[in-house]
Amino acid sequence: MSLGQPKDGIYATPLEKIVDFKFDEKVASVFPDMIRRSVPGYATIITTIGVMAERFFVPGSTCYDLGCSLGAATLVMRQRLSGKPGRIIAVDNSEAMIARARELLVNEADCLPVELRCADLRAVPIENASVVVLNFTLQFIPAADRARVIQTIYDGLRPGGILILSEKIAFDDPHKAELFSDLHHAFKKANGYSDLEVAQKRAALENVLIPETVVQHRDRLRSCGFSNVDVWFQCFNFASILAVK
Numbered sequence: 001m002s003l004g005q006p007k008d009g010i011y012a013t014p015l016e017k018i019v020d021f022k023f024d025e026k027v028a029s030v031f032p033d034m035i036r037r038s039v040p041g042y043a044t045i046i047t048t049i050g051v052m053a054e055r056f057f058v059p060g061s062t063c064y065d066l067g068c069s070l071g072a073a074t075l076v077m078r079q080r081l082s083g084k085p086g087r088i089i090a091v092d093n094s095e096a097m098i099a100r101a102r103e104l105l106v107n108e109a110d111c112l113p114v115e116l117r118c119a120d121l122r123a124v125p126i127e128n129a130s131v132v133v134l135n136f137t138l139q140f141i142p143a144a145d146r147a148r149v150i151q152t153i154y155d156g157l158r159p160g161g162i163l164i165l166s167e168k169i170a171f172d173d174p175h176k177a178e179l180f181s182d183l184h185h186a187f188k189k190a191n192g193y194s195d196l197e198v199a200q201k202r203a204a205l206e207n208v209l210i211p212e213t214v215v216q217h218r219d220r221l222r223s224c225g226f227s228n229v230d231v232w233f234q235c236f237n238f239a240s241i242l243a244v245k
């Protein structure tokens with residue numbers, strides 16, 4: 001993404017009270033730097049979303065990027081699918097994210113048109129889809145609503161269409177959970193975050209980002225009807241699943 005990338009220092013100084021994490025203007029303004037330094041494999045996942053979109057896109061169909069933030073996945077799909085007939089619908093319920101995405105994703109000739117919507121993804125109908133992306137978004141949806149979201153996506157996909165679901169993941173085995181959490185902490189430190197920043201961000205996300213195990217995701221995807229469900233990427237406690245209808 002061609003952004004001068006301001007550095008994320010949101011949790012760099014001690015805060016009197018840690019409030020729940022919000023995707024507001026402050027976060028949107030540093031988002032590319034924040035996600036690159038916080039999510040192991042993020043750049044690889046974005047590039048590979050483009051590769052998978054190219055493989056599964058059907059001319060005349062729609063790609064969805066749900067919880068698009070600044071539109072990194074939309075941008076890569078648009079590049080890989082350039083010249084083909086179809087469209088991308090990119091949705092986020094953060095006005096700050098959508099306002100910035102609008103500046104970054106100006107429609108260009110020969111590119112798949114992008115329709116940006118500021119909306120709750122739970123209210124967005126999915127129709128005639130060949131590719132749906134939930135890249136680190138489902139984890140922010142209340143657990144009780146997740147099955148309905150996945151079912152809506154399944155129902156709106158064409159046969160052979162795909163859902164790419166990337167998530168921070170939990171582990172039943174407490175040793176594994178601790179190991180991968182420690183390694184994630186080390187990854188963030190290696191990327192220049194201090195212990196204070198890691199600790200304050202973790203507290204801010206505690207009630208907001210609720211991870212589930214790969215087994216929970218796989219069971220839900222299968223019970224909604226997906227036939228092939230494979231983890232195609234994992235680094236520590238971050239994974240991405242390819243689910244085919």
Ligand code: GEK
Pocket residue numbers: 023035066067068069070071072073091092093094097119120121122134135136137140141
């Ligand atoms: C990327 N996919 O760069 N409806 C719509 N959007 C939502 C909702 C909701 N109910 N809840 C949260 N969001 C992006 C990264 S970030 C992941 C996704 C992260 C949005 C929220 O506003 C935010 O922009 C996004 O989901 C999650 O590939 O920051 O860890």
